[in-house]
Amino acid sequence: MGKLRIYFKPIWYNIMHHKAYAGFCVFGTMLTFVFITILLQVTNVIVGNSVTNVAKERTVSLPEVLRNEFDIPVKGLNSSDIRTLMNNAKGYECYTCYQYQATSVKVNGRNYDYGVLFIDKAYWDVFQFEFIQGHSFTDGEMQMPCMIVSERWAKKFFREGKAIGQEIQFQGETYKITGVVADVSFIAQGGAISLWVPEKFNKYIPTGNDYVSSYVLYPEKMSVDAMMKSITDAFQLYGKVYCNVERSSVKAICTVEQMMLRRYGGDLLLTGVGAILVILLLIPILNIILLSMANASLRNSEIGLQRALGATQKEAFMFILMENLLLVVLGTLGGILLTFPICGWIDKWGSLNNSVGEVTLLPELDWTLFFISALPLMLLFSLLSGGIPAWLAIKHSIMEMLKGGEK
Amino acid sequence: MITLENINKTFYTKEVETRALENINLTVEKGEFVAIMGPSGCGKSTMLNIMGLLDKPTDGWVIIDDVRADLLYDKDMARIRNQKLGFIFQSFHLIPSLNVLDNVLLPMLYRRGSSHSENKKRALEILEKVGLTHRLKHFPSQLSGGQCQRVAIARALIGEPKVILADEPTGNLDSKMGAEIMDILIRLNREGTTIVMVTHDEKLAQETGRILRLFDGKLVL
Ligand SMILES: Nc1ncnc2c1ncn2[C@@H]1O[C@H](COP(=O)(O)OP(=O)(O)OP(=O)(O)O)[C@@H](O)[C@H]1O
Numbered sequence: 001m002g003k004l005r006i007y008f009k010p011i012w013y014n015i016m017h018h019k020a021y022a023g024f025c026v027f028g029t030m031l032t033f034v035f036i037t038i039l040l041q042v043t044n045v046i047v048g049n050s051v052t053n054v055a056k057e058r059t060v061s062l063p064e065v066l067r068n069e070f071d072i073p074v075k076g077l078n079s080s081d082i083r084t085l086m087n088n089a090k091g092y093e094c095y096t097c098y099q100y101q102a103t104s105v106k107v108n109g110r111n112y113d114y115g116v117l118f119i120d121k122a123y124w125d126v127f128q129f130e131f132i133q134g135h136s137f138t139d140g141e142m143q144m145p146c147m148i149v150s151e152r153w154a155k156k157f158f159r160e161g162k163a164i165g166q167e168i169q170f171q172g173e174t175y176k177i178t179g180v181v182a183d184v185s186f187i188a189q190g191g192a193i194s195l196w197v198p199e200k201f202n203k204y205i206p207t208g209n210d211y212v213s214s215y216v217l218y219p220e221k222m223s224v225d226a227m228m229k230s231i232t233d234a235f236q237l238y239g240k241v242y243c244n245v246e247r248s249s250v251k252a253i254c255t256v257e258q259m260m261l262r263r264y265g266g267d268l269l270l271t272g273v274g275a276i277l278v279i280l281l282l283i284p285i286l287n288i289i290l291l292s293m294a295n296a297s298l299r300n301s302e303i304g305l306q307r308a309l310g311a312t313q314k315e316a317f318m319f320i321l322m323e324n325l326l327l328v329v330l331g332t333l334g335g336i337l338l339t340f341p342i343c344g345w346i347d348k349w350g351s352l353n354n355s356v357g358e359v360t361l362l363p364e365l366d367w368t369l370f371f372i373s374a375l376p377l378m379l380l381f382s383l384l385s386g387g388i389p390a391w392l393a394i395k396h397s398i399m400e401m402l403k404g405g406e407k
Numbered sequence: 408m409i410t411l412e413n414i415n416k417t418f419y420t421k422e423v424e425t426r427a428l429e430n431i432n433l434t435v436e437k438g439e440f441v442a443i444m445g446p447s448g449c450g451k452s453t454m455l456n457i458m459g460l461l462d463k464p465t466d467g468w469v470i471i472d473d474v475r476a477d478l479l480y481d482k483d484m485a486r487i488r489n490q491k492l493g494f495i496f497q498s499f500h501l502i503p504s505l506n507v508l509d510n511v512l513l514p515m516l517y518r519r520g521s522s523h524s525e526n527k528k529r530a531l532e533i534l535e536k537v538g539l540t541h542r543l544k545h546f547p548s549q550l551s552g553g554q555c556q557r558v559a560i561a562r563a564l565i566g567e568p569k570v571i572l573a574d575e576p577t578g579n580l581d582s583k584m585g586a587e588i589m590d591i592l593i594r595l596n597r598e599g600t601t602i603v604m605v606t607h608d609e610k611l612a613q614e615t616g617r618i619l620r621l622f623d624g625k626l627v628l
């Protein structure tokens with residue numbers, strides 16, 4: 001204990017006597033790690049297996065419109081078309097069709113603009129939402145005006161836990177809330193939607209058509225090639241038999257995984273994220289190194305003294321690094337804390353520009369991801385921003401270091 | 408105890424080349440009290456630093472207790488500095504954030520396996536020897552120059568070194584304080600500690616056992 005105190009006191013003293021430097025160090029680290037945390041978490045939603053995207057590599061998306069080989073639209077596909085089509089597909093687990101409609105819903109006596117998803121029963125099997133209250137639609141509920149809402153949406157209109165059983169009106173129908181699902185990032189499948197009702201009540205207003213989005217879920221061990229063959233064969237057959245199209249375009253058929261990558265840039269996304277990470281890390285690291293060297297003189301003379309009294313080069317290196325590590329850890333912790341309000345701010349700003357649903361960028365942090373990515377990055381950050389000045393310092397002879405602090 | 412063999416030291420800076428020491432051969436025997444004198448810039452500090460393994464000679468080598476220091480790893484050199492040598496500097500070099508007691512205890516941070524409570528007991532004994540028992544909780548900024556130097560002496564003594572290397576230990580003090588410090592050093596020498604001291608003060612030098620004179624980087628006999 002006594003030894004630890006003697007070890008850490010000069011570090012703390014040095015921090016307190018270079019408040020501007022220490023402040024910059026903490027603040028710089030904080031901002032860096034806010035952005036890194038958000039960037040990595042969002043990237044994880046896109047490329048990783050977060051909620052509702054858990055089966056993205058075996059969920060295949062079908063186009064809403066059948067096109068011929070010249071990409072000319074031939075026929076919009078409604079749910080009975082998809083049923084016919086799927087009769088010829090083999091080996092899948094289940095599929096879902098749904099249609100999106102923008103509408104005005106009446107809650108608590110007032111009207112709000114929201115998007116509603118008219119879904120079949122299998123929707124909840126294909127997209128794996130987590131129910132925090134109630135349950136997915138039963139066969140009976142599929143015939144009744146029931147509604148499932150997202151957590152955020154429920155929170156906005158009703159007191160905590162009081163959403164179930166509440167009534168919402170739109171398009172001349174009164175719906176009763178039977179379930180609440182946990183929020184997912186609006187980047188994930190279904191994450192931009194807050195309201196789900198059975199397809200039976202779809203009046204096809206305002207779109208005026210009955211074209212549906214369809215997703216097919218395949219079993220776990222099936223290869224992507226096999227899935228693709230199963231679905232494209234069925235698609236082609238349907239085109240030939242029911243639409244007189246010799247060769248339908250199957251370009252738009254892809255797994256959700258491929259779709260996400262296409263939408264957000266594929267390999268470019270990962271390269272871009274990598275590049276941004278490097279820039280995000282390098283700029284503060286360079287700044288901290290330069291500032292740290294400008295502030296080194298008192299510290300250097302102390303390190304010189306410690307070396308004269310018997311500290312090894314390694315111990316001296318660790319001593320300088322320790323100061324930096326303290327600041328970086330402080331900054332990282334601050335960064336994590338700051339991530340929540342900044343995400344909240346992004347959500348608020350995002351919902352001003354969108355009336356589809358009550359959306360969120362990151363409903364919660366993925367701590368595993370945090371520990372395997374941000375934490376090592378933090379150590380790297382410290383090793384570079386603290387280690388480089390430390391290494392440069394201890395290369396001097398002890399005598400030079402002692403002089404480094406003489407006034 | 409300490410032998411310098413064919414020591415040369417040249418400082419290379421941008422375009423200037425300074426030969427600080429030329430062909431120094433010297434042995435300090437166990438129990439000696441040696442004073443190093445000479446005009447400013449003649450290389451006294453450089454020589455003392457090389458003796459204390461704080462700097463490396465350009466040529467030649469230092470032998471401490473029959474071991475050639477230039478052949479040692481950093482870790483072993485650090486151990487020699489910690490266990491066999493004690494340093495006293497003109498500008499004290501106390502750590503401002505640590506109080507008197509903690510400053511004295513600092514070298515024991517680098518002695519593996521030493522017990523903090525025993526170190527503390529020793530520190531208190533030594534502080535009594537240098538007459539600072541009533542200033543244990545003071546910080547360096549609250550002490551006079553003479554008191555600071557006595558803390559530095561206590562710090563040099565805590566590790567029970569065989570040799571004390573002192574670079575102008577009285578240089579920043581008035582003559583009365585200087586004499587007090589000198590008394591402490593003489594007492595230590597009588598108790599068996601080898602002392603090498605750089606000084607400008609002819610009177611103090613006369614109280615030591617041997618005077619070495621440096622001129623322009625060379626020893627003059
Ligand atoms: N780090 C250095 N770089 C370049 N030259 C140096 C360096 N240190 C010392 N010198 C030069 O080496 C010579 C000897 O310096 P040193 O400090 O040993 O003198 P000194 O005898 O201790 O002087 P003083 O009595 O003023 O302390 C001087 O000419 C000085 O300019």
Ligand SMILES: [Mg+2]
Pocket residue numbers: 451452453574
């Ligand atoms: Mg000198």
